[in-house]
Amino acid sequence: MEAPPSGPGTSAPLEPWRMIARHPGYIVASWRQIFCTIWLQETAEDDVRRVSEACAEFAKQHPRGIGLLTIVEGAAPLPQASARRALARFLAEASAFIRCSAVVLEGSALRAAAVRSVVTGLSFVARQRFPHKVCGIEEAGRMFAEILPAATGIRVSDTALRASLDELRAAVGRP
Numbered sequence: 657m658e659a660p661p662s663g664p665g666t667s668a669p670l671e672p673w674r675m676i677a678r679h680p681g682y683i684v685a686s687w688r689q690i691f692c693t694i695w696l697q698e699t700a701e702d703d704v705r706r707v708s709e710a711c712a713e714f715a716k717q718h719p720r721g722i723g724l725l726t727i728v729e730g731a732a733p734l735p736q737a738s739a740r741r742a743l744a745r746f747l748a749e750a751s752a753f754i755r756c757s758a759v760v761l762e763g764s765a766l767r768a769a770a771v772r773s774v775v776t777g778l779s780f781v782a783r784q785r786f787p788h789k790v791c792g793i794e795e796a797g798r799m800f801a802e803i804l805p806a807a808t809g810i811r812v813s814d815t816a817l818r819a820s821l822d823e824l825r826a827a828v829g830r831p
Contacts, residue, residue: 670816673824676710679703683828684710687820689718689808690800692725694830699735704742708749715753720808723800724754727793729830730763747788755807757788758796793818 673685673692681697684707691714693707715722735743747757789799797814804812 670820670823673820675828676714677706678828679706682707683830685824686714687817687824688812689721689804689810690723690725690812690817691715692727692821694727694729694825695732696729696830697731698733699739699743701736701738701742704739704746708742708746711746711750712753715750718753718808721753721755721804722808723804723812724750724757725796725800726757726759728759728761728763751786754786756786756799756803758799759788759790760793760796761790793821 671687673687675683675685677684681695681700681703683694683696685692685694691711693711711722711724747754787799787803789795791799794814797812797817800817801812801814804810
């Protein structure tokens with residue numbers, strides 16, 4: 657089922673994100689067939705478990721698969737070893753339903769490089785079966801727009817994704 661275009665450049669309003677969970681350390685929301693986690697603070701092992709469970713529940717609503725968008729805010733420190741192991745397990749187990757994944761790192765270039773090395777290590781350990789990129793939000797939007805329609809049958813507009821994400825972040829006080 658293909659959704660009609662919405663957002664910038666169309667007469668239809670932006671499709672809003674659906675808030676799934678909001679905790680001090682993270683926010684979880686969904687938009688169409690995309691599951692998003694915004695890590696605000698330290699990534700704890702229990703938080704990863706809760707996010708993993710929420711993602712699996714969301715995926716049940718989308719039997720052809722989902723996109724995974726992870727945003728790591730600039731103030732979020734590198735995850736401890738136990739959280740990294742939990743993240744690797746999550747990515748490996750979620751390979752059954754994730755069709756593509758993007759990790760967007762915010763903050764300084766030096767910090768982003770450190771987080772990028774952790775994400776690369778997690779990808780190596782998880783050996784997931786889906787395209788997985790560390791990139792900016794624009795590239796993430798393009799990847800979802802290219803991969804998800806063929807995989808899931810639902811159109812994704814990269815422009816609408818970015819605009820609606822801006823609205824979500826404004827609504828939760830995270831510019």
